[in-house]
Amino acid sequence: MVTSALLLSACAAPNPGADASETRGAPTWTASVPPRAETPQAEAPRPEAAPVTPAVDTEAEGTPIGEGEASYYGAELAGNPTASGEPFDPSALTAAHRTLPFGTRVRVTNVRTGASVVVRINDRGPFHGDRVIDLSRAAADAIGLTQQGVGTVRMERLPAARGTRG
Numbered sequence: 001m002v003t004s005a006l007l008l009s010a011c012a013a014p015n016p017g018a019d020a021s022e023t024r025g026a027p028t029w030t031a032s033v034p035p036r037a038e039t040p041q042a043e044a045p046r047p048e049a050a051p052v053t054p055a056v057d058t059e060a061e062g063t064p065i066g067e068g069e070a071s072y073y074g075a076e077l078a079g080n081p082t083a084s085g086e087p088f089d090p091s092a093l094t095a096a097h098r099t100l101p102f103g104t105r106v107r108v109t110n111v112r113t114g115a116s117v118v119v120r121i122n123d124r125g126p127f128h129g130d131r132v133i134d135l136s137r138a139a140a141d142a143i144g145l146t147q148q149g150v151g152t153v154r155m156e157r158l159p160a161a162r163g164t165r166g
Helices: 003-011 137-142
Strands: 061-075 094-096 107-110 116-123 129-135 150-158
Touching: 061 137, 107 129, 107 137, 116 137, 129 137, 129 150
Parallel strands: 061 129, 094 116
Antiparallel strands: 061 150, 094 129, 107 116, 107 150
């Protein structure tokens, strides 16, 4: 207890170089710790960015979703709203499917020619006969379907492209 009293009295002692008016209501002790010297720290090395490789569609990525008859729709519907709300563009690689979600990417392969194209579903249909997909004019041209008008195709659902849904 005596030790505590001595410590407390030492803390209550006035600042030796201070005038009595300066010590009223102010702390009675002063810090005599020298300012800390700032030592510059080396910046941590930044990791190098990994090279970006573009996504490439391969047969292994696709999930088969069927085979059937495909047709296409052309310029006469250009500008009309699709079921997704966007205007139909015959020069875009898009397609209509009855059930796949909008934005789904599908690889469509013409069974007769072996040519394939990747389309994005943005409309509903086809609602004619036993057709399974309606392609835009550009997609039909890409796989050699415009000459025939209708042809057998094989379809594969592809993973969503980065930053998209589907």
